Amino acid sequence: MLYALALEQLLRDPVEGGRLYYCTADGGFEERVVPLDSESxxxxxxxxxxxxxxxxxxxxxxxxxxxxxxxxDYRPVCGPHEEARVARKPPERLADLARLRALR
Ligand code: SF4
Structure with a gap:
C-alpha cells in the first residue's frame, strides 16, 4: 500500500493498487492484489x-x-525474557500496537 501511495504521489495520477508476488514454492508462486480503495x-x-x-x-x-x-532470529539480541517483560507493560501503552495487529 505504501508503494502504491508513493507512486500515486509521484505520478499525480490515480493508482489502482499494489501487488505482492510470492516467488517461492513455499509461497505457492501466488499473487495477491491489494486494491487502493478507501478501506486500504x-x-x-x-x-x-x-x-x-x-x-x-x-x-x-x-x-x-x-x-x-x-x-x-533476534532472540540473542532481545534475550529470553521479552514475553515476560511485555506482560508487565501497561496494556493502554500497547493499544496502538493492538490496533495495528487488528487491521486486515
Ligand atoms: S521480542 Fe521476541 S519476537 Fe520480537 S524481535 Fe525480540 S525475540 Fe523476536
Missing part, C-alpha cells in the same frame, strides 16, 4: 499515524505475541 487507504493512514506517534513519543516497545520469540 484508511488502513495505511492508521499505520502511518501509529508509527509516527511512536517515533514522536520515542516509545517503540517490543511486544511479541505468545510464542513469537521461540523461533525468532
Amino acid at each position: 487507504r484508511a488502513s495505511a493512514r492508521t499505520v502511518l499515524d501509529v508509527v509516527g506517534r511512536a517515533l514522536a513519543d520515542g516509545f517503540l516497545p517490543a511486544a511479541p505475541v505468545a510464542g513469537a520469540c521461540r523461533w525468532c
Whole structure:
C-alpha cells in the first residue's frame, strides 16, 4: 500500500493498487492484489499515524505475541525474557500496537 501511495504521489495520477508476488514454492508462486480503495487507504493512514506517534513519543516497545520469540532470529539480541517483560507493560501503552495487529 505504501508503494502504491508513493507512486500515486509521484505520478499525480490515480493508482489502482499494489501487488505482492510470492516467488517461492513455499509461497505457492501466488499473487495477491491489494486494491487502493478507501478501506486500504484508511488502513495505511492508521499505520502511518501509529508509527509516527511512536517515533514522536520515542516509545517503540517490543511486544511479541505468545510464542513469537521461540523461533525468532533476534532472540540473542532481545534475550529470553521479552514475553515476560511485555506482560508487565501497561496494556493502554500497547493499544496502538493492538490496533495495528487488528487491521486486515
Ligand atoms: S525475540 Fe525480540 S524481535 Fe523476536 S519476537 Fe521476541 S521480542 Fe520480537
